[in-house]
Amino acid sequence: MQMQSLWKSLLVSPFLLGAIALSASAQSLSDAEVDSWTPVTHLASNSSSLADLDQVTSVSQLTDVRPTDWAFQALQSLVERYGCIVGYPDRTYRGNRALSRYEFAAGVNACLDKIQELIAAATADFVRKEDLEVIKRLQEEFAAELATLRGRVDALDVRTATLEKQQFSLTTKLNGEVVFAASGLATGQNARGEDVFKTGIFGDRVRLNFDTSFTGEDLLRTRLQAGNFRSFTSSLGTFEGEQRFASPDGSNEVEVDALLYQFPVGEKLTVVIEANAGASDDFVDTVNPFLDGDGGSGALTNFGSRNPIHYLLEGTGLGLRYEFNDFLEISGGYLAADASSPLRGRGLFNGAYGVIGQLTIKPSEAIKIGLTYVHAYNNDFTANGASGSNRANLRSALLNNTDLPDALAPFGGLDIPTSSNAYGVSASFQVNPKFVINGFGGYVNTRTLATRGVLPRGELDIWTYAIGLAFPDLLKDGNLGGIIVGVEPRVKGVSRGLRSAIGRDPDTSIHVEAFYQYRINDYISITPGIIWLTAPDMNSNNSDVVIGTIRTTFTF
Template sequence: MTKSFWNVLKLSPVVVAATFIAANSALAAEVNEQVTTVAQLSQESNDIGQVTSVSQFSDVQPTDWAFQALQSLVERYGCIAGYPNGTYRGNRALTRYEFAAGLNACLDRVNELIATATADLVTKQDLTTLQRLQEEFSAELATLRGRVDSLEARTSELEANQFSTTTKLKGEAIFALASVFGDERAGGGDLQDNIIFADRVRLGFESSFTGQDKLQVRLEAANITQFDGDVTGTRMTRLGFDGDNGNNVEVDKANYAFNFGPAKVKVEAVGAELYENINVFNPGLNSSGSGAISRYGRFSPIYRQGSGGAGVTVQLNPTGAFTLSGAYLAPRSNNPGDGFGIADGDYAAFGQLEFKPSQALSVGFTYAHTYDGGFDTDAEADVNLTGSTGSSLARRPFGDGVATTGNHYGIQASFQPSSKLSVGGWAGYTTAIAEAGAARGSDADLFYWAATLGLKDFGREGNLLGVIFGQPPRVTNNDIATREDPDTSYHLEALYKMRFSDNIAITPGVLVIFNPEHNDANDTIYVGTIRTTFSF
């Protein structure tokens, strides 16, 4: 405290009022000589209440040295405040900013008393002392007023120029430089290995009407080639952020999430995806814009079941040690024809039990039952048991257009021993049954696994080094012997995300597929990319 402050204790009650009010002022509650925000000032103002008697303070006793001063302030000037719980908190530390703010508040009160009260209420000596103190603290008062005015101006500007009072606009733009490398495509033939430069842009509108709900509508335009088919001969080389609609703007998501009692519910009209709604146990690597560069490296294929159409997802106890999730998705729900729609067409019924005994460890046990009708002129809408992540045989174990039922079982885990290290992985098993054609009644078994490693803040804060290794979905057994995968493919991926700001990140990465299509006769294929992500 300065010498001037100690002199205050020898002055009249008016000056002492400035000191005690400063400790409870609604205008200054921040320490380390910083000015509080407008929101904080408003909140503290709500927490302080006027008192009419010093006896209302539970922590002020008649034996306290300040009791008489406080009593005088209450009875003579009426400018003393306390907290709702009936305390005064006279032992709080006092900063210069708090003192300046309290002095300013007391001056306003004194001016009011001068205008309305009798002449002997304030003495000439009181006014002289107050004037001297006001001059001494003029710099602090000016700083306080200036910074509060600046905050009010900035708040007014934000309110005047905000996108909407109920809707937030979020955007993401990806620019990707990518190419494939190797001797031949899987199955033979030349790789289409020219370097591409392509983009994907998303704009999301998120509205809330109660503060506990969210309406999302997202637009997308993209022209990023899928590295499959004629390009590499296998879908194992697909990028995690690919997609090509000719850069036409389309609505790719429309959903509404809300709380229903203890449950969290999300209803989706288009673009329903399990991995957007529940934990997929691959933190830092699950995002298409900032995570793994490959499709398989983002998360287990079990979370891709039923994607693309309408659906509903329900979660119980989403913040507890045990979380139970259930979902029903219908990928071709908008088609009213026979064999389509919500109840008569393709569907995925999904359930997951997540166990999180600590903040570091989480384990998930997952089951999905699916039906793929297999009759659609669009090849991409045909049977797809693996979400386009494994071999062509694993995708359609009984051939094109054969209706197939699948029972999918998965276990996933994530372990984060520190804030900078995460390890995890998944394993999955699928039993498939042919429901039509010559193969009707045939069974097939599929298996896949992966392990992941993420090092956060590697080299610089915000950066991420990621490594993923595993085996994409493979047909291990099939009643149709000619449709079993003969060997085993391995997926190896490494990436390094470099964050240059909160809005810009650049991620170089490489993907290696050994024995593509689970056939050791196929040459190793490499995929390299540099993904630049802009977000706001």
């Protein structure tokens, strides 16, 4: 009966309502949460909410409190007589929230502190005797909870301090991507007209990004990468159909891949300093949404990921991106392939390099167009990937391909300097949230700059184009379907003297690629896909090649 009488008195006490009100405005901390280690982050995240609470001086400032509410009078007393209530930044009170005994005890303690302030200020006449009696009873009943709560909060403070000292970095975040891929050649002939060896392979690519910010607006990215998924180029004798996640050496040795520092200058300009393995997509929009996932998502191949002219540069240098407004952006940069070498014919300006500039136009949220120019010296489409025929990659093919077609075989091993000017257009149109049309086209004029006493100087006219269809959320939210059809870089014309030596690509090879990316959860996706190459190496005498792949991507 005594407890029943006590609770009846508490129900009409404005100080009880003050405890509830204060608690409802503070963090919600259950008994289980206090007992576990996990509330360190819970408390840290809610501390900012506490800081955002606003003091109110009139109950009318609380937008979700009505005069008809059963506790209106008591709440009005706490607000206007005792100043013991705070509201959320949106001026709501949220009085229907549940609270634990710990929250209740903390609220009572806060209101008692307010009363003590009033007494100390010689305003004790504002405090009624019956209120003080209720507070005294509450203090006695919840003394154990208050003591326990104080002890646990002190312990959490110690644990938080320990975690801050032991954590990896206050400025660096780790994120990563792991690709497992099973792939196989099902049928076809290589560039020499020989039947391919039908085989299956399994490999991986691992990327760990250490993203550091010193100001909150800049980014220092240090990427460690390893991989052993080998390209089918050695089997096919052509650069067509190469998959984006393939590793050049296939050794699975860990190396520093991307190393860049990005920072804003003013509100519209972004500067990107590329220290290692820089690529154009670090500062230039490739205008191929959903399909360009750099091998980890979207298209499987280099060709399907972006316009191949973006592969004409790679290395160390500088990139800039300037946004005039929401509709117009200009970007560009310079990358040197062997900037760290002091040897003759290398270095930041004397070796292979590429310069890119692009005007990106965004007439609406659904439409984007990129107009691109690239100048490259001693670089071809293998500089940062691989795509196209042997003739389209003449310099790399002669240097590195040991299975050249008969027309090029006599010149194998030659180091031919080249200069290229490339012009491209890429466009994207999102018809609706679940259907996107992408497309690109490119023309490259490549000149051979020395004969080495064997190969005549001359020019090659290289063309490439494709259309891609993306189907976001196909059959399930987070999934993606994709189809890419096009022609990888093909030499359509060659100047007379050079043509007499190496010829030109006699036919057109069609690249057909289809994939379905199935998201298992936020961290794992599986992508089966197929790559079909007609007339490999642009020669209809070679039987079509079919490559099947299952890619599994883990992100964290």
